[in-house]
Amino acid sequence: MAGQGRADPRPLSPHLQIWKWHWTMAGSIFHRVSGVGLYGGAFLIGAWLIALATGPEAYALIEMIAFSLPGQILLFLWSMAVLYHLANGLRHLIWDGPMVGFNPGVASLWSMFNFAFAIIGAAAIWSLASFY
Amino acid sequence: MSTSAKSVRGLGSAGTGTQHHIRQRVTALALLFLVPWFIYSIIHACKAGYEGALIWVAQPINAILLILTVSAALYHMRLGMQVVIEDYIAKSGTRQALLILNTFAVIALATATILSVLKIWFTAGA
Numbered sequence: 465m466a467g468q469g470r471a472d473p474r475p476l477s478p479h480l481q482i483w484k485w486h487w488t489m490a491g492s493i494f495h496r497v498s499g500v501g502l503y504g505g506a507f508l509i510g511a512w513l514i515a516l517a518t519g520p521e522a523y524a525l526i527e528m529i530a531f532s533l534p535g536q537i538l539l540f541l542w543s544m545a546v547l548y549h550l551a552n553g554l555r556h557l558i559w560d561g562p563m564v565g566f567n568p569g570v571a572s573l574w575s576m577f578n579f580a581f582a583i584i585g586a587a588a589i590w591s592l593a594s595f596y
Numbered sequence: 597m598s599t600s601a602k603s604v605r606g607l608g609s610a611g612t613g614t615q616h617h618i619r620q621r622v623t624a625l626a627l628l629f630l631v632p633w634f635i636y637s638i639i640h641a642c643k644a645g646y647e648g649a650l651i652w653v654a655q656p657i658n659a660i661l662l663i664l665t666v667s668a669a670l671y672h673m674r675l676g677m678q679v680v681i682e683d684y685i686a687k688s689g690t691r692q693a694l695l696i697l698n699t700f701a702v703i704a705l706a707t708a709t710i711l712s713v714l715k716i717w718f719t720a721g722a
Contacts, residue, residue, distance in 0.1 A: 479684075499676045506673060507701075509638075510709045513662075516649050517712035523646045530642070543635070550631055553624050560621060593639045 491575030548582035
């Protein structure tokens, strides 16, 4: 294993197929997945800001993309990823600071809550935003 | 299970990491407040059209908070992506290249967005 095409023999993180699916592992994996998604999303949000500074033509183009169906779906996924990463990130801070929530039952429930928060929260934000 | 103490004492297996860990948390703490503000604000700005969005960015409080949000978010995501690359890319050359690309991409985005905010603040705000 070590040394075959690898300069560095340190162990790799386990890949997805190693794990049996359960709430806390899903919570952890989706933290990373949403983080990588938000990395890409930051470039799209950044494009909006750059277009705004560039001028009305560039802004019209970005508005057209953002308000198209694929654009809206992408933005909805982005908002879900933000809310999930925010809620689970707060959990990481609580783990690191006060160090509570490690009990398996609590940890699983907390993971479920974070998923629910992301889905319901995103739906709530989008319906509120469409009203006013 | 035993570890050769002299090789890990004070360093950990990677030789470094405490500062990375703390910076990830400190930026997270800032984003805990900045991101909810950003979501609320960007909905307003998007609905206001081109002129409205310009007026929104040109307000000093919004421009300041935007620059803080961009800085904290991009620092945070550079640290996060660094860990993902280190975890999954085993080949040293590819890993180094991606780590450098990560740094370049984030700094380029930070420069472009912060300059955009400043341009709008100084021109539309005047």
